[in-house]
Amino acid sequence: MKTPTLRLITVLALALSLTGCMYWIRAYQVYLQMNDFDRHFSVTAADEFTLHFKEPILFSKDFVSLSKLYASQDDLTADGRRWRYWFRKVDGNNNVIKPEVKFYSDLSFNKESRLIAWSFSSLFLAIAPAKFLEVSLRSIGGAEIDNDKKQLKANPALLEKIADDLPQKPSILAQLGEPFEIIDEPEQEIYIYRFLLETRHIEKGYEDRALNEVKITFDKKKQELIRMAGRFAGLKVSIDYRKFIDNSPNIAKTSGE
Numbered sequence: 001m002k003t004p005t006l007r008l009i010t011v012l013a014l015a016l017s018l019t020g021c022m023y024w025i026r027a028y029q030v031y032l033q034m035n036d037f038d039r040h041f042s043v044t045a046a047d048e049f050t051l052h053f054k055e056p057i058l059f060s061k062d063f064v065s066l067s068k069l070y071a072s073q074d075d076l077t078a079d080g081r082r083w084r085y086w087f088r089k090v091d092g093n094n095n096v097i098k099p100e101v102k103f104y105s106d107l108s109f110n111k112e113s114r115l116i117a118w119s120f121s122s123l124f125l126a127i128a129p130a131k132f133l134e135v136s137l138r139s140i141g142g143a144e145i146d147n148d149k150k151q152l153k154a155n156p157a158l159l160e161k162i163a164d165d166l167p168q169k170p171s172i173l174a175q176l177g178e179p180f181e182i183i184d185e186p187e188q189e190i191y192i193y194r195f196l197l198e199t200r201h202i203e204k205g206y207e208d209r210a211l212n213e214v215k216i217t218f219d220k221k222k223q224e225l226i227r228m229a230g231r232f233a234g235l236k237v238s239i240d241y242r243k244f245i246d247n248s249p250n251i252a253k254t255s256g257e
């Protein structure tokens with residue numbers, strides 16, 4: 001893996017080669033903070049999951065620059081502002097399905113417009129359970145940077161393990177309902193859902209980013225959720241849950257905590 005100095009040189013070269021892309025440098029600074037997760041971040045999880053930024057770096061304008069999308073709601077709060085992004089389940093013609101199946105993602109900013117919290121609603125946690133979401137965020141600290149694709153890929157050797165059960169297919173379908181499409185493979189099934197972002201504005205040429213396709217993969221035999229991949233307001237997320245499971249016989253799995 002590249003040393004922090006070499007990684008910094010690489011990302012600076014990338015950022016400076018792109019006009020007006022100082023947000024990539026700030027995004028890289030957040031990436032470096034992930035190397036000492038508990039010093040720079042905290043997590044709360046109840047009805048929603050929230051990642052708190054103890055030393056805020058990113059600005060609200062960075063998210064518009066990265067995604068080319070604007071939030072569904074922009075509300076004034078005691079600390080600053082809250083942007084809420086609503087995602088609603090749609091059919092093949094992008095019509096909202098009734099009864100509605102929807103979830104939100106919130107970005108909270110302080111009075112200096114810096115990001116202080118990122119939250120996900122309970123429905124999102126059905127496909128990205130809180131424990132797995134937290135450990136996947138922690139794994140970013142050891143992730144490798146793909147400069148061409150502007151992606152982070154976690155190093156499997158550095159992944160934290162958790163002793164927990166994988167979510168079951170029936171419980172997930174009870175919340176998400178019927179998928180748009182099912183891909184049947186020998187050992188797994190891929191359920192595809194389509195969610196449309198409610199947005200106040202989309203920059204010209206990026207209209208397709210409002211439609212978010214979520215792929216949820218189940219193990220056929222065990223009926224367990226094993227992977228989730230999707231794009232949410234321009235942010236690509238892919239989690240292979242099996243990499244986080246501790247299969248040690250000395251650690252009992254627990255559920256319903």
